[in-house]
Amino acid sequence: MYHPSGLKKLYHQTRRFLAKHWLNLWRPYQIAIGGSQGKTNTTQALAKVLSNFGHTIVTDINLDTTFNVPITALKIKPWTKFAVFELGVDHIGEMNKHFEIVSPQIGIVTGISAVHSDAEHFGSIKNLIKEERKLIEYLPDKKDGGVAILNYDDEEVRKMAPYTKAKVIFYGADKKHCHYYFDENSVKVTLNGTQFKLFSTNFNQFQLISTKLIGLHHSYNLTAVYATLKTIFPDDKNVNKIFLKTMSQLQPLRGRMNIEKGPMETILLNDCLRASPKSTDEGLKTFYHIKYNKGKKVAVLGVMGELYDPIFEHKKTAKTLVEYPPDIVLGVGEYRKYTIEEAKRLGFQKDRLFFAKDVFEAADILKKILKPGDFIYLKSSLLRNLWRIIKILNNQPVCCQKELCPYEHCKM
Secondary structure: OOOOOHHHHHHHHHHHHHHHHHHHHHOOEEEEEEOOOOHHHHHHHHHHHHOOOOOEEEOOOOOOHHHHHHHHHOOOOOOOOEEEEEOOOOOOOHHHHHHOOOOOOEEEEOOOOOEOOOOOOOOOHHHHHHHHHHHHHOOOOHHHOOEEEEEOOOHHHHOOHHHOOOEEEEEEOOOOOOOEEEOHHHOEEEOOEEEEEEEEOOEEEEEEEEEOOOOOOHHHHHHHHHHHHHHHOOOOOOHHHHHHHHHHHOOOOOOOOEEEEOHHHOEEEEEOOOOOHHHHHHHHHHHHHOOOOOOOEEEEEEOOOOEOOHHHHHHHHHHHHHHOOOOEEEEEOOOHHHHHHHHHHOOOOHHHEEEEOOHHHHHHHHHHHOOOOOEEEEEOOOOOOOHHHHHHHOOOOOOOOOOOOOHHHOOO
């Protein structure tokens, strides 16, 4: 967490004070999104569709939440109807700071993963869950319009329900317990996007959702968006039509499961901005389910940071690799050697597993493996910056040789 001092501290305190009172002055309808993964895509999709109903302000995807919340609040205009806040947290007490400014009517929790659970951040998964849970603990009572929209399929999120006084709406794939649910068997993902059937307990007919967003996990994100829309506009007959049209127009954010031209005449599934255990698993499942026969599927996996038990979490990836196997796996970085070793132990074919200590060694290995037409899945966090591998393979200069490479030094 950033702790400014001197004049900078005064500046940030003043900005937060102004943001709080500015937001209270105009009082747009506020929605807050929390959770360990899926926040950004859910936030951006929700803001996009809400803009059809009135002026909408949303947090910037490139700013740290500490700055993002007050900056977003100060963008509110007298005519702003909706304000959508992505509330990221990585330290105890950070959600409290957010709620010094925001006062959402609706809170969405997308899922819980072990990210930020290391000693320098939350210190445990238990502390992480307690902090994320504050999002719905602070919501208004249901009689005052407070609504908590929770991912039922995530056990830790589901167990949050008793901690809020707001009305609880569940979404997910469990049709027995979810107010809004999708058919898991209907989810289809291709190089061009994702399609699935979306249901509500209030009607028997389904809606066929088609989006250019790539990933099995988007069935959760977009179901959460739909649940939010129906909460805000329960009687608006145009909601379904507007939702379907807007979802079909969404474009993948770069570095968050987007398709682009890869090095050495390959195709690249670029997912190198965030890496948690759950997002890595979902990415590998998506990579597996995309039908592709023009070349090998090559998964390049970077280290996941800020984990309470990094060895355990990196070993867990091996189980997903065995269940949803690519043709080739390359682990990059110290902890990924545990993934490779565990995959061997679980029976993954040894000659299809590779390990590299850094991006330079990884590029050397890929030069020998890759052929024109191959399909690469690049999974990494922003700080590890595995994008340098692509630059090396394209014979482009690389910013630095550090393992942890600040993104500003070596952009995509």
